[in-house]
Amino acid sequence: MKPDNSIIIIGGGFAGMAAGIYAQMNGYNTRIFEMHDKPGGLCTSWKRKGYTIDGCIHWLVGSNPASRMHDFWEEVGIAQGLKIINMDEYMRFEDQGGRKLIFYTDLDRLEKHLLEFSPQDAEPIRDFIDGVKMCLPFDNPSLNEPLLKKWKNGLNMGASFLLNGKRWKRWMNTTAEEFAGHFKDPMLAQAFRHIWMPEFSMFFMLFTFAYLHNKNAGYPLGGSMPMSEAMAARYKSLGGTLHYNCRVEKILTDNHQVTGVRLADGNEYLADRVISAGDGHSTLFGMLDGKYGDEQTFKPYEKWPRFPSLLFIGLGVNHTFDNIPHSISGTCHMLKEPVTIGGSVREFLWVHIFNHDKSMAPEGKTTLTVMMHADYDYWKNLSEEKSTYEAAKEAVARAVTGLLEAYYPGISKNVEMTDVATPLTFERYTGNWKGSFEGWLITPENAGTIMKPMPKTIPGLKKFYMCGQWVEPGGGLPTGVMSGRKLTQMICREDGRKFRTVSGNR
Numbered sequence: 001m002k003p004d005n006s007i008i009i010i011g012g013g014f015a016g017m018a019a020g021i022y023a024q025m026n027g028y029n030t031r032i033f034e035m036h037d038k039p040g041g042l043c044t045s046w047k048r049k050g051y052t053i054d055g056c057i058h059w060l061v062g063s064n065p066a067s068r069m070h071d072f073w074e075e076v077g078i079a080q081g082l083k084i085i086n087m088d089e090y091m092r093f094e095d096q097g098g099r100k101l102i103f104y105t106d107l108d109r110l111e112k113h114l115l116e117f118s119p120q121d122a123e124p125i126r127d128f129i130d131g132v133k134m135c136l137p138f139d140n141p142s143l144n145e146p147l148l149k150k151w152k153n154g155l156n157m158g159a160s161f162l163l164n165g166k167r168w169k170r171w172m173n174t175t176a177e178e179f180a181g182h183f184k185d186p187m188l189a190q191a192f193r194h195i196w197m198p199e200f201s202m203f204f205m206l207f208t209f210a211y212l213h214n215k216n217a218g219y220p221l222g223g224s225m226p227m228s229e230a231m232a233a234r235y236k237s238l239g240g241t242l243h244y245n246c247r248v249e250k251i252l253t254d255n256h257q258v259t260g261v262r263l264a265d266g267n268e269y270l271a272d273r274v275i276s277a278g279d280g281h282s283t284l285f286g287m288l289d290g291k292y293g294d295e296q297t298f299k300p301y302e303k304w305p306r307f308p309s310l311l312f313i314g315l316g317v318n319h320t321f322d323n324i325p326h327s328i329s330g331t332c333h334m335l336k337e338p339v340t341i342g343g344s345v346r347e348f349l350w351v352h353i354f355n356h357d358k359s360m361a362p363e364g365k366t367t368l369t370v371m372m373h374a375d376y377d378y379w380k381n382l383s384e385e386k387s388t389y390e391a392a393k394e395a396v397a398r399a400v401t402g403l404l405e406a407y408y409p410g411i412s413k414n415v416e417m418t419d420v421a422t423p424l425t426f427e428r429y430t431g432n433w434k435g436s437f438e439g440w441l442i443t444p445e446n447a448g449t450i451m452k453p454m455p456k457t458i459p460g461l462k463k464f465y466m467c468g469q470w471v472e473p474g475g476g477l478p479t480g481v482m483s484g485r486k487l488t489q490m491i492c493r494e495d496g497r498k499f500r501t502v503s504g505n506r
């Protein structure tokens with residue numbers, strides 16, 4: 001006998017917890033099975049020798065209480081008590097000749113600086129700034145804002161959409177690599193190419209800078225883990241049950257309808273509906289054995305590029321870095337000569353100094369992180385032999401510390417903690433396919449999913465749903481929450497229920 005009204009959710013990341021929170025608000029009985037011993041999935045941090053290494057949050061879209069997304073952060077219990085700081089710099093690039101290219105968060109300052117940096121590139125610079133300006137109104141106001149402001153914003157949005165149809169399309173269809181090709185200054189071109197990923201649709205970058213300018217993508221002091229814990233607490237306060245250390249191995253079906261899940265320990269749990277908010281590849285090809293789905297379901301897994309996996313290096317440094325400006329994403333040092341680290345050739349060293357968040361390190365000390373894309377197969381092969389794998393991790397830490405010395409003289413003698421996470425670490429703790437850190441890249445091929453979202457159900461399998469970054473190209477924390485929210489709205493519609501929400505303040 002199956003209990004009525006029940007939903008099993010696989011995965012306690014932001015998408016899974018959001019689905020659980022909104023489903024509880026709407027009268028469903030939910031339980032989440034999470035394979036890790038903590039909530040939050042990729043939104044996490046870990047402690048080493050008194051230092052906290054934050055493995056996620058740089059900027060939180062919706063951090064401004066005037067924005068609609070902020071309402072959602074309140075609903076899921078994150079906004080309450082959150083202290084946000086807005087920084088002047090998004091990130092900077094520095095080359096060996098001492099040139100500094102700074103991506104400011106304020107648009108006017110950014111335009112002025114870019115034009116001074118490379119007057120010969122005035123045309124693409126102005127084109128970029130105009131593109132960001134086009135996105136500024138696409139920041140829905142909070143329901144708490146005055147009615148007039150909401151109407152005005154709605155009109156601006158509609159007008160911008162109607163007037164700029166062709167421009168939208170052009171930006172959607174332009175990759176960072178293509179846009180970088182318009183710059184004459186090689187450093188500016190490299191920056192635009194790599195600020196995110198060369199394959200990325202420029203559209204996404206425009207929106208990020210629009211949110212930054214609107215002070216709606218600030219940094220939450222305390223970092224990732226407190227947000228994940230707040231969301232888990234909110235879910236439990238609404239009556240949900242979160243089971244940790246429970247990996248779902250199979251999704252059970254009967255006559256083309258889901259009936260429940262089987263955990264790795266062999267226990268089976270039944271429910272009316274199952275939502276997978278975990279990795280898409282293992283859901284479709286592992287938990288469902290590749291038996292359900294059609295061309296549309298499987299195509300992304302064959303054709304779409306993913307966010308890569310990472311080597312994520314944490315360093316604890318007995319120093320304060322007071323003279324370095326606070327920055328959302330840190331500094332990209334452009335190396336004089338390429339070096340091989342962790343099996344890949346590196347031209348850049350991306351360093352993020354957490355001097356903006358004192359809670360990350362003991363008094364008088366600072367946590368640094370260095371992020372580099374990593375070759376999953378290289379690390380997978382190394383992991384066959386534990387001692388080789390560990391030695392390779394140590395070599396990465398040594399190489400990075402050595403390189404940092406050139407930019408922060410004297411640093412190596414103050415480094416008192418190093419920690420190296422590899423693609424295998426990401427895979428082990430979050431289950432994401434080949435350790436990908438954000439699911440599908442938004443490229444010209446799939447940018448259309450912004451207007452026509454990926455399906456959240458699978459043809460041929462009833463009462464089964466998906467949410468999270470594998471069905472929402474571009475990923476991200478706000479997307480995770482909106483994904484769980486929209487999915488609950490869809491389930492409510494199926495059941496003829498009026499979707500309702502309760503603010504976390506009530």
Ligand SMILES: Cc1cc2nc3c(=O)[nH]c(=O)nc-3n(C[C@H](O)[C@H](O)[C@H](O)COP(=O)(O)OP(=O)(O)OC[C@H]3O[C@@H](n4cnc5c(N)ncnc54)[C@H](O)[C@@H]3O)c2cc1C
Nearest residue numbers: 011013014015035041042058059248278431468469476477
């Ligand atoms: C270095 C880094 C920086 C980032 N910076 C930002 C940022 O600044 N802003 C931003 O918005 N986003 C950022 N992101 C992206 C963001 O963290 C992710 O897109 C988002 O957390 C994805 O949420 P999700 O719930 O879809 O997936 P996940 O977080 O991957 O959650 C899936 C959950 O499912 C669980 N799971 C998987 N398989 C199973 C199974 N079989 N059984 C049980 N449980 C299972 C996993 O353990 C995990 O908890 C960053 C990510 C990284 C790694």
